[in-house]
Each structure stands twice: as structure tokens, then as C-alpha cells.
Amino acid sequence: MSVLVIAEFDSQGLKPATLNTITAAQQLGSVEVLVAGHQCQAIAQALSSCPAVAKVWLADDVQFAHSLAERLALLIVERAAGFSHILAPATSFGKNLLPRVAALLDVQQISDVIAIINADTFKRPIYAGSLIATVQSRDAIKVLTIRTTAFDVTASQGGSAAIETIGSTSANAQSEFISASLAVSARPELTAAKIIVSGGRALGSAENFDLIYKLADTLGAAVGASRAAVDAGYAPNDFQVGQTGKIVAPELYIAVGISGAIQHMAGMKDAKVIVAINKDPDAPIFQVADYGLVADLFEAVPALTQALAH
Amino acid sequence: MKILVPIKRVVDANVKVRPNDSQTHVDTANLKMAVNPFCEIAIEEAVRIAERGVATEVIVVCIGDTKGQEQLRSALAIGADRAILVEAPTDLEPLAVAKALKALIDKEQPGLVILGKQSIDGDNNQTGQMLAALCGMPQGTFASELVISDGKATVTREIDGGLETLKLGLPAIITTDLRLNEPRYASLPNIMKAKKKPLEILALADLGVDATPRVNTLKVELPAERSAGIKVASVAELVDKLKNQAKVIA
Numbered sequence: 001m002s003v004l005v006i007a008e009f010d011s012q013g014l015k016p017a018t019l020n021t022i023t024a025a026q027q028l029g030s031v032e033v034l035v036a037g038h039q040c041q042a043i044a045q046a047l048s049s050c051p052a053v054a055k056v057w058l059a060d061d062v063q064f065a066h067s068l069a070e071r072l073a074l075l076i077v078e079r080a081a082g083f084s085h086i087l088a089p090a091t092s093f094g095k096n097l098l099p100r101v102a103a104l105l106d107v108q109q110i111s112d113v114i115a116i117i118n119a120d121t122f123k124r125p126i127y128a129g130s131l132i133a134t135v136q137s138r139d140a141i142k143v144l145t146i147r148t149t150a151f152d153v154t155a156s157q158g159g160s161a162a163i164e165t166i167g168s169t170s171a172n173a174q175s176e177f178i179s180a181s182l183a184v185s186a187r188p189e190l191t192a193a194k195i196i197v198s199g200g201r202a203l204g205s206a207e208n209f210d211l212i213y214k215l216a217d218t219l220g221a222a223v224g225a226s227r228a229a230v231d232a233g234y235a236p237n238d239f240q241v242g243q244t245g246k247i248v249a250p251e252l253y254i255a256v257g258i259s260g261a262i263q264h265m266a267g268m269k270d271a272k273v274i275v276a277i278n279k280d281p282d283a284p285i286f287q288v289a290d291y292g293l294v295a296d297l298f299e300a301v302p303a304l305t306q307a308l309a310h
Numbered sequence: 311m312k313i314l315v316p317i318k319r320v321v322d323a324n325v326k327v328r329p330n331d332s333q334t335h336v337d338t339a340n341l342k343m344a345v346n347p348f349c350e351i352a353i354e355e356a357v358r359i360a361e362r363g364v365a366t367e368v369i370v371v372c373i374g375d376t377k378g379q380e381q382l383r384s385a386l387a388i389g390a391d392r393a394i395l396v397e398a399p400t401d402l403e404p405l406a407v408a409k410a411l412k413a414l415i416d417k418e419q420p421g422l423v424i425l426g427k428q429s430i431d432g433d434n435n436q437t438g439q440m441l442a443a444l445c446g447m448p449q450g451t452f453a454s455e456l457v458i459s460d461g462k463a464t465v466t467r468e469i470d471g472g473l474e475t476l477k478l479g480l481p482a483i484i485t486t487d488l489r490l491n492e493p494r495y496a497s498l499p500n501i502m503k504a505k506k507k508p509l510e511i512l513a514l515a516d517l518g519v520d521a522t523p524r525v526n527t528l529k530v531e532l533p534a535e536r537s538a539g540i541k542v543a544s545v546a547e548l549v550d551k552l553k554n555q556a557k558v559i560a
């Protein structure tokens with residue numbers, strides 16, 4: 001049987017999270033991808049050239065613009081028959097949409113899968129990653145969200161899957177898109193970045209967060225933040241790394257003025273190399289840091305930026 | 311308009327949990343329990359809407375262990391009007407929770423349901439979306455702002471790329487994100503008053519829900535520990551290590 005992956009994309013293009021999800025799906029069977037949106041022909045085209053994709057379903061309709069869950073869920077449920085598994089990335093897109101699909105199918109979804117043991121058995125973190133559960137689904141169709149950091153991106157060149165256009169009878173006027181304010185940044189996207197510099201409460205103000213931006217730009221890095229820094233308004237919400245924010249696994253994660261609460265570490269402890277800059281030698285972040293620098297960030301960060309600038 | 315607020319009893323966010331000896335489940339015996347933090351935000355939001363005169367009654371409901379009465383009392387102390395405890399197994403799955411909540415919605419007919427976006431024990435992030443599906447209602451998940459007017463809910467949502475605003479017809483399902491509000495502390499007089507507010511106890515069977523588990527937990531284990539590295543003495547040493555030892559920067 002085949003596996004259905006729900007593609008995530010926006011007007012800028014395909015989200016890399018879709019490519020991680022396809023890698024997970026490949027471990028379960030032949031992969032078919034659903035592209036549902038408005039004016040998304042190019043997305044379908046891009047996915048059809050992934051060698052791992054056997055077929056692309058394209059539902060291009062104005063009613064699917066902005067990925068409203070009410071409408072997409074009905075469409076997916078209409079197409080679900082014949083698939084053994086339905087997968088989406090565990091991003092804000094997948095988290096919003098897939099449980100709605102699962103409930104309509106009377107299936108208990110499994111969230112945030114980090115390993116696929118076999119067709120019905122999976123590993124997933126619980127309690128902010130303090131524990132790993134191995135769970136077995138008894139449902140006929142398995143509905144899974146995939147933690148993208150646990151799976152590589154699939155190759156995106158060389159394939160030529162057929163694209164089949166589908167219509168939909170679903171209609172729903174209960175929810176209406178009003179607006180979006182999306183961060184525009186020249187920096188890499190947080191969840192796909194090789195290097196991340198994150199700032200915490202210790203920065204003290206939005207102005208001081210400039211120190212983090214300067215260091216990040218010197219390294220070509222993305223910028224992250226702790227919840228405390230976001231709550232205080234030093235950084236926007238889409239910067240939050242952690243249990244209830246974004247999960248990241250860059251090559252290098254530099255935590256500046258972040259204590260290392262379990263909820264923060266849940267989002268970054270799979271980074272390859274962790275650097276911590278904190279003035280408290282007993283800060284818990286040092287327990288996971290490969291390189292710890294006990295220092296005042298207001299001296300260390302500018303010095304580091306300067307040292308790296310040449 | 312009534313507002314229904316489902317709240318979960320969970321291990322306190324500051325407590326470290328461990329598997330039991332045979333690694334079959336999480337050992338929660340004798341741990342400090344609390345209202346799931348996202349549910350506290352949901353209670354606060356509902357109470358604020360009622361205080362503005364937009365809602366007439368806030369009903370809190372907890373499904374699980376009978377000790378959930380403690381968490382319901384704290385919700386009543388924040389300002390909810392009435393509570394319902396549905397006695398059920400503590401590890402009920404989100405789909406079963408959603409089915410039980412749907413039965414209560416059919417009975418109570420709320421105009422708005424506000425849940426947390428995620429329970430911090432199971433980290434599922436499912437129940438609100440499932441409930442919306444079962445009720446055929448629109449959903450506004452991960453809300454950081456909520457305005458009710460003219461029979462519509464305008465919801466600003468925290469999404470990966472920034473913020474998004476949707477307008478939903480009522481009744482609607484909302485799930486809270488961290489920035490929606492800052493929950494108040496209950497005052498002593500309100501804690502005393504809460505003891506006299508109505509708290510109804512139901513059994514899951516009364517709601518006609520089939521709660522047979524769909525997912526078996528085969529094992530619960532600690533993750534591979536990351537070991538601490540070294541302390542460097544200076545910025546210069548840090549740069550040297552990153553370039554020449556870790557080789558993560560050029």
C-alpha cells in the first residue's frame with residue numbers, strides 16, 4: 001500500500017520540511033504526495049522531480065489558499081482510502097491540520113515521530129523530550145506527524161513522477177483568512193539553518209538583541225530565542241526554540257544568556273555542536289554544551305563577532 | 311454565551327520525570343501535579359471574556375483521575391463559574407478526550423471552547439483540532455490574540471513563519487499559545503469562594519464514549535544523554551576550538 005504525504009509550502013515555495021517527511025514516508029511504502037493550495041502547479045512540478053515520489057496529486061483551487069485546516073482536512077479524508085499511512089511534518093502547518101484529519105478518520109494520531117521501527121511502531125519524545133516512548137498503533141490507517149530534525153531531506157532532482165489533478169467537493173465557509181504577517185529575513189530559516197545563534201532573557205532589551213543579530217550575520221546564521229526573550233518582546237514569536245516552539249538540529253548552536261531550562265533544551269539538544277555563553281558557571285546549559293564560556297555576554301559576544309569577522 | 315474550557319491535570323513543569331523500573335510507563339506516583347500551563351492560559355482568557363460581558367458562564371472540565379478536582383478548584387478560584395469532572399483512566403488518548411468533550415458540548419451548547427494547544431506530558435497537540443473536526447466547527451489553533459465580536463472570533467495565530475489572522479464563525483474551537491495572556495494568581499478570598507462553586511462528577515460511561523486505546527505504549531526510556539564538554543577560558547580559545555577541533559566554522 002502507498003503512503004500519502006501532505007506537502008507544506010507557501011507563496012515562496014516548497015517547505016524543506018516536506019522533503020524530510022518524504023524520507024520518513026519512504027521507510028513505510030511507496031510515496032504519493034498531495035499538493036493542495038491555490039496556484040501551486042510549480043510546487044507539484046518540484047515534487048514530481050523527487051526520485052522518492054511515485055505520484056503527485058494536485059488540488060489547485062482558490063478554496064485551498066492559505067491551507068485552512070477545515071477545507072484541507074475534508075479533501076484529505078476524501079482521498080484517504082487505499083493509503084496505509086498519512087504523514088505531514090510536525091510544523092505549525094502539520095500540527096494544525098493532521099489531528100483534524102485523524103479525528104475525521106476515527107484514528108488516534110501519533111505526533112512528532114522521531115523513528116520508524118516498522119509499519120505500526122514508532123518512537124516519539126514525551127515530557128519535553130525527557131523520555132522517549134515506543135508506541136504501536138492499532139488503527140487501520142496510521143496518521144503521523146514527523147519531527148523533521150530526525151530525518152534527512154530527500155533528493156529533489158532526477159525523478160519524474162506523474163502529476164494527477166483532482167477536484168474536490170469540499171466547501172466550508174466557517175473560517176476565513178484575514179491576513180498574515182510573515183517575517184521577511186535575509187537570514188536562513190531557523191529550522192533549516194546550519195548555524196543558529198540564540199539569545200535569552202539576559203539580553204535585557206530588543207535593542208541589545210542586536211548583538212545576537214551581528215554575531216549571526218558574521219556567521220551566516222539564523223537567529224533563535226528562548227521563551228523568556230520572546231515573552232519579554234526582545235524577539236518575535238517565530239524565533240522561539242523549545243518544547244513548544246521550534247525544534248532545531250543545526251551543526252552549531254550558540255546559546256547566549258540562556259539558562260538551559262528543560263523546555264528550551266527540548267528544542268536544541270540534537271544540535272551537533274553546542275556552545276554556551278553564560279556568566280553563571282552552574283547554568284544547566286553547560287551540562288549539554290560542548291564548549292562553555294563563562295563570561296558576561298556584553299563583553300564576550302562583541303569580542304566573538306570581531307574575532308570571527310576576519 | 312457559555313465558554314467551555316477543558317483543562318488537563320499534568321505533572322508540574324518543573325518536576326523531572328523518570329520511567330518506572332520495567333520501562334513500561336512514566337512513573338508519576340507522588341509527583342507534584344498542576345494545571346497544564348496552556349490550560350491556565352485558556353482559563354484566564356475565558357474569564358477575561360466573561361469579565362468583559364461577552365460571555366455569561368465559564369465552565370471548566372477535566373477528564374481523568376478524580377484528583378482532577380484540585381485543578382478544577384483552582385480554575386474556579388481564577389474565576390470560572392462551574393466545573394465538571396469526568397472520571398476516566400488518566401492516560402486517555404486525545405481522540406477519546408475529544409469524543410468525551412463533544413458529548414459535553416452537545417449537552418452544554420457553548421459558543422466558544424478554549425483549550426490549551428498542547429499538554430506538557432504527552433506533548434500531543436491534538437485534542438482541540440480533533441474536537442473541532444468531530445463537532446464540525448472551525449478552529450483557531452495556537453492563538454496569541456482573540457477578539458469576539460458580532461458573532462465571530464478573530465484569532466491571531468502563532469505560526470512558524472510569523473503570525474496569521476483568521477475569522478471564525480461561532481461556535482468555534484480555540485487553542486492557546488503562550489503569548490495569549492499572563493494568567494493571574496488566585497486571591498485568597500477567591501480560593502475560599504471557589505470551594506462553594508458547583509462541581510459535578512460524571513463517569514466516562516455516562517457520556518457514551520468508547521475509550522478503548524488505539525495505541526499501545528511498548529516502552530518508555532530515557533533519551534541518550536548528551537555529555538558535557540569542556541569550558542574554554544577565552545573568546546580566542548572558543549574560536550580556535552570551533553575552527554580546528556569541531557570544524558563547524560571555516
Ligand SMILES: Cc1cc2nc3c(=O)[nH]c(=O)nc-3n(C[C@H](O)[C@H](O)[C@H](O)COP(=O)(O)OP(=O)(O)OC[C@H]3O[C@@H](n4cnc5c(N)ncnc54)[C@H](O)[C@@H]3O)c2cc1C
Pocket residue numbers: 199200201202225226227228229240241242243244245246256257258259260261262263264267277278279280283295296297298323347348430
Ligand atoms: C509550558 C511551558 C512551555 C515552555 N516552552 C518553552 C520553549 O519552547 N522554549 C523556551 O526557551 N522556554 C520554554 N519555556 C520556559 C522555560 O521554562 C524557561 O523559563 C526559559 O527557557 C528561560 O529562558 P532564559 O534561559 O532566556 O531565561 P533565564 O532562565 O532567566 O536565564 C537567563 C540566563 O542568562 C544568564 N545571564 C544573565 N546575565 C548575563 C550576562 N550579562 N552574560 C551572560 N549570561 C547572563 C543567567 O545566568 C541565566 O542563566 C516553557 C515553559 C513552560 C512552563
Ligand SMILES: Nc1ncnc2c1ncn2[C@@H]1O[C@H](COP(=O)(O)O)[C@@H](O)[C@H]1O
Pocket residue numbers: 315316317318319346348349352371372373374402404407424425426427428429430432433434435436437438
Ligand atoms: N484529560 C483531559 N481533560 C481535559 N482537557 C484535556 C484533557 N486532555 C487534553 N485536554 C485539553 O486538550 C489540550 C491539548 O492537549 P493534547 O492534545 O493532549 O496536547 C489541553 O491543553 C487541554 O485543554
